[in-house]
Amino acid sequence: MTLADTTPTAAGTAAVEDVPAGRWQRIARIQALQIVLLLAVTVAIFTILRPGTFLTPFNIRGIVQNTSILAVLGVGMTFVIITGGIDLSIGSVLVFSGVVADKVMAAQGGQGWGTVLLGTLVACGCGLGWGLLNGVLVAKANVPPLIVTLGSLSAALGFAQILTKGLDLRDAPQTLVNKVGFGNIVGQVPTLAVVAGVVVLAGIVLLHRTRFGLHTYAIGSNAEAGRRVGLKVDRHLIKVYALAGLLAGFAGILNLGFFQSTTIGGQSNTALNVIAGVAIGGTSLFGGVGSVFGTVIGLFIPIVLQNGFIQINVQPFWQQVVVGAVLVTVVYVDQLRRAAAVGGRKHYRFPFLSHRGRRT
Amino acid sequence: MKRRTAMVVGSALVALTMTAACSSSKNGGSSSSGGGSKAYKLAFIQGVAGDAFYITMQCGIQAEAKTEGATVTTQGAQKFDPTLQTPILQSVIASKPDAILIAPTDVSAMQQPIAQAKAQGIKVVLVDTTLKDPSVAVSAIASDNSGGGKAAFDAIKKLAPAGGKVLGVGVQPGISTTDARDKGFADAAKADSKYQYLGVQYSQNDPAKAASIVSAALQKDPDIVGIFASNLFSATGAATGIRQAGKQNSVKIVGFDAGPDQVKALQDGTVQALIAQQPGTIGIDGVQQAIKALKGEPTTPTIKTGFSIITKDNLNSAEGKAAAYKASC
Numbered sequence: 258m259t260l261a262d263t264t265p266t267a268a269g270t271a272a273v274e275d276v277p278a279g280r281w282q283r284i285a286r287i288q289a290l291q292i293v294l295l296l297a298v299t300v301a302i303f304t305i306l307r308p309g310t311f312l313t314p315f316n317i318r319g320i321v322q323n324t325s326i327l328a329v330l331g332v333g334m335t336f337v338i339i340t341g342g343i344d345l346s347i348g349s350v351l352v353f354s355g356v357v358a359d360k361v362m363a364a365q366g367g368q369g370w371g372t373v374l375l376g377t378l379v380a381c382g383c384g385l386g387w388g389l390l391n392g393v394l395v396a397k398a399n400v401p402p403l404i405v406t407l408g409s410l411s412a413a414l415g416f417a418q419i420l421t422k423g424l425d426l427r428d429a430p431q432t433l434v435n436k437v438g439f440g441n442i443v444g445q446v447p448t449l450a451v452v453a454g455v456v457v458l459a460g461i462v463l464l465h466r467t468r469f470g471l472h473t474y475a476i477g478s479n480a481e482a483g484r485r486v487g488l489k490v491d492r493h494l495i496k497v498y499a500l501a502g503l504l505a506g507f508a509g510i511l512n513l514g515f516f517q518s519t520t521i522g523g524q525s526n527t528a529l530n531v532i533a534g535v536a537i538g539g540t541s542l543f544g545g546v547g548s549v550f551g552t553v554i555g556l557f558i559p560i561v562l563q564n565g566f567i568q569i570n571v572q573p574f575w576q577q578v579v580v581g582a583v584l585v586t587v588v589y590v591d592q593l594r595r596a597a598a599v600g601g602r603k604h605y606r607f608p609f610l611s612h613r614g615r616r617t
Numbered sequence: 618m619k620r621r622t623a624m625v626v627g628s629a630l631v632a633l634t635m636t637a638a639c640s641s642s643k644n645g646g647s648s649s650s651g652g653g654s655k656a657y658k659l660a661f662i663q664g665v666a667g668d669a670f671y672i673t674m675q676c677g678i679q680a681e682a683k684t685e686g687a688t689v690t691t692q693g694a695q696k697f698d699p700t701l702q703t704p705i706l707q708s709v710i711a712s713k714p715d716a717i718l719i720a721p722t723d724v725s726a727m728q729q730p731i732a733q734a735k736a737q738g739i740k741v742v743l744v745d746t747t748l749k750d751p752s753v754a755v756s757a758i759a760s761d762n763s764g765g766g767k768a769a770f771d772a773i774k775k776l777a778p779a780g781g782k783v784l785g786v787g788v789q790p791g792i793s794t795t796d797a798r799d800k801g802f803a804d805a806a807k808a809d810s811k812y813q814y815l816g817v818q819y820s821q822n823d824p825a826k827a828a829s830i831v832s833a834a835l836q837k838d839p840d841i842v843g844i845f846a847s848n849l850f851s852a853t854g855a856a857t858g859i860r861q862a863g864k865q866n867s868v869k870i871v872g873f874d875a876g877p878d879q880v881k882a883l884q885d886g887t888v889q890a891l892i893a894q895q896p897g898t899i900g901i902d903g904v905q906q907a908i909k910a911l912k913g914e915p916t917t918p919t920i921k922t923g924f925s926i927i928t929k930d931n932l933n934s935a936e937g938k939a940a941a942y943k944a945s946c
Contacts, residue, residue: 307712315737316711323704423819424790427725439729516699516726522789522821523700560704567708570690573666577695 291594292538292554295587296561303565311568314445324553324560325453326515329508330531331538331552332460333388333501338535339464340477340497341544342402346391347505348527349413354383354509355519356417356426363428372430373437373510380510381503387413388502392495402498410528417521425518438514449511456504460549473497477544533559533580537587546595558583656686657715657911659904662706663693664720664746665822669876669942670849670896671720674744676946677900678718685908690714697788697822699726706730716740716907718900724749724793740910744903745896747793751918756906760894761921762794766801766847769871770809772890772926773843776869780811781842784834786827786851787817798847798873815841820851827854828861835862842869849874856887875927875941883929891927893940898922 303311310316330347337344358380362372387409394405429438440448464470472493475483484490512520538555540547559580566576661678663671675691682689692709694701702722709717710733717734721727721743728748734741735753743757751757773783783806788795799817806814815838820827827850835841835858844859846852852872859868865887872879875893882888899922906916925940932941 310712313711316708319704319707319711323707425723427791434729516703516723517729518699518723518726518791520698520700520726523696523698563704564708564711567692567705568712570692573693573695 289539289548289551289554291591292551292558292587296554296558299558299561299565303561303568307565307568311565316564318445318447318450320557320560320564321450322447322515323564324556325447325449326508326511327527327531327534327556327560328453328553329456329504329511330527331534331556332456332549333504334528334531334535335460335538335540335547335549335552336464336473336497337402337501338477338532338540338542339473339544339547340494341480342395342494342498343406343532343542344391344498344501345403345406345528346387346409346413347501347508347531348524349410349417350384350387350502350505351509351512351527352519352521352524353387353413353417354380354506355513356420356521357383358510359426359428359513359519360420362430362433363426368431370432373433376430376433376513377507377510380513381506384502384504384506384509385499386502388499388505389495391502392498395498396491396494406528414521414524417519421519421521423521425521427518429513429517433510433514434517437511438517449515452511456507457549457553464549469493469496474545477546479545530559531556533584537584539591541595558587656688657908658713659687659689659907660709660712660714660717661689661691661744661900662702662709662717662719663691664702664722665697666693666695668693668849669878669944670745670874670894672944672946673942674720674896674900674903676943677897678904679946681901681904685904687715687904687908689904694722697722697792699723702727703730706734710734710737710739713737714739715911716742718742718744718903718907720745721748722746723791725791728753740907742903742907742910744899745794755910755916756903756918756920758899758902758906758920758922759794760899760924762797763801763804765873765892765894765924766798766803766845767805768924768926769798769845769847769873769890769892770802770805772871772892772928773845773869774809774812776871776889777842779842780809782813782815782838782840783843783845784815784831784838784841785817786830786844786846786855787819788822788848788851789819795847802845802847812843817847820854822848822850824850824854824857827851828857829854831855831858832861835859835864835868839864842867844868844870845873846870847873849876849879852882852888852891853878856882860887877942877944880927880932880941883927883932886929889928893925893927893942895922895924895940896942 334344334347358376361379362376365372365375391405391409394400395402437448442448442451464473472488475488476490476493480490534556535552536542537558538551540551562580562583563576659682661675671693679689692705694705699722706719707730717739719731719741721731728750731741731748732753741754743751743754745759747757747759785799785802787799790796803814806812818830820830831844844855846855855870859865859870869889871890871892872888873892875891879888879891883891902920910916927937927940931937
């Protein structure tokens with residue numbers, strides 16, 4: 258994963274037409290660099306404070322493992338947020354898909370790869386179903402995405418609880434747990450991280466190198482303009498929500514492998530944590546701007562902070578405060594930078610006005 | 618553009634060094650008390666942060682560690698949940714303590730992460746809750762929870778001797794301690810023909826949910842005579858639910874645990890009895906077992922601690938005061 262191939266060229270042309278592409282590319286590179294720099298500085302500080310325990314293979318492996326499932330969810334969420342939407346339902350869809358997959362795998366029996374593959378297909382199917390439902394309601398019924406996905410957040414969790422009577426299921430096949438959840442591909446490289454890495458790379462290519470990605474930016478930047486130049490906006494929105502659902506379903510099977518449990522009670526904040534990562538990563542919640550690479554780095558930052566704070570023994574409640582402050586600070590500074598890049602000096606003092614002005 | 622980059626990095630630097638400074642000054646006190654070349658580094662991972670039960674346990678652990686010349690760091694997640702506890706455990710393992718005392722939040726989900734601690738050469742002691750396969754730990758220390766459930770039913774029998782319907786309010790299935798409490802209560806209630814056991818409802822450790830469960834149950838069965846709430850938050854919520862239904866006098870509630878909220882509920886007369894565990898003792902035993910394991914001495918694989926029953930009558934006695942949990946050390 259290198260910096261160079263993540264420069265959102267499509268983002269530039271779709272979002273800020275009045276800036277020459279060369280200059281925007283340079284800025285975009287700096288933006289990605291900015292977040293990477295923040296992550297690097299954070300890692301450096303903790304390494305200095307806790308030499309010998311922070312930057313160890315074991316700890317890096319743990320941090321990467323803890324980020325993997327969120328990264329899979331983050332790819333879908335980045336697409337949704339770039340269209341100017343939101344998906345609050347991914348945590349519940351993850352649980353629902355995990356529950357159905359668990360039931361199917363238990364009924365099928367067996368502990369081998371065949372059962373795991375079946376479970377994966379079932380989980381992805383469930384996720385896709387919820388995603389399509391979200392997309393149709395957003396695009397065709399014109400219900401605001403916040404409300405649609407708030408509804409499916411509640412309904413998907415409810416169905417999961419109906420299916421399980423509220424009891425967590427624990428029928429993950431041994432292959433899923435030992436090879437995927439806690440296994441290594443080679444040496445100390447966790448399978449979970451490699452799987453997430455593949456999803457992230459596919460997401461980067463899809464967003465920055467394909468027509469699908471370009472249309473995603475265009476709709477987020479100005480849906481009406483997209484419609485007038487002949488984009489099938491509704492159909493595209495449905496596809497984007499379906500993608501987010503599909504990935505949430507896939508994350509459901511990974512989650513089952515990692516926790517050996519459907520974690521019914523444990524995913525209520527998942528969507529918000531992913532949204533925080535997407536925002537820290539430089540994707541605008543107003544739509545039209547963003548990158549998958551930024552999201553991944555944005556997801557790493559709170560997890561690295563938590564890990565480091567535990568190692569230097571910061572009281573648990575303070576950890577939440579700092580993570581919250583970092584989220585707001587990073588997005589604020591990003592807004593200032595963006596406003597300066599778009600509007601020049603005169604907009605510099607009113608970043609929020611200029612930003613909204615550009616959108617409406 | 619460079620200036621803005623500097624700003625992000627700068628503000629991150631400031632935030633980090635500030636929190637680091639705070640924590641290191643806090644650490645200063647405890648680590649200086651260690652002394653000696655064999656100052657063991659212990660880590661305690663609570664089931665959930667900010668719960669009087671775990672705070673009282675933490676007090677016991679800190680006091681015992683001090684007499685042993687060891688240092689302790691304490692961490693806990695915001696919710697009693699394996700998805701939140703796993704990354705905390707992983708970070709603690711990475712910080713290479715000599716021993717970890719942990720209250721696992723799920724019998725199976727925490728198995729692999731705790732096995733990783735053992736694989737790193739760290740001695741593990743399970744406090745309060747346990748695992749499917751507790752052999753990864755040198756010792757598992759907990760209250761005799763099934764006995765506690767029976768005691769709770771005995772308390773209801775005393776409070777409502779005429780018999781009637783009884784309900785359990787649990788946390789969530791899969792937690793070894795509360796499962797055992799619920800089972801102890803259920804077995805005792807089913808064995809007594811004067812009482813009708815209505816089953817157990819799960820609050821997911823959320824007081825608001827426990828409240829809505831209890832008020833709904835009272836709608837369905839207004840003649841419930843006793844409710845057993847098997848942990849702190851369930852009891853807090855159950856008390857609220859009974860108050861909502863205006864049934865303070867007809868429904869007897871027995872809580873498990875004796876945090877400040879429960880003690881207050883007992884004083885108010887909303888809760889009629891509390892089955893108090895001995896978290897301080899669990900913590901002290903945990904440190905002793907950990908130190909023994911580190912010194913290569915034999916350890917006790919399973920230790921069961923007792924409990925005390927607190928009612929309004931003995932609440933203000935020395936015994937009752939010692940049994941109540943602490944909000945801070």
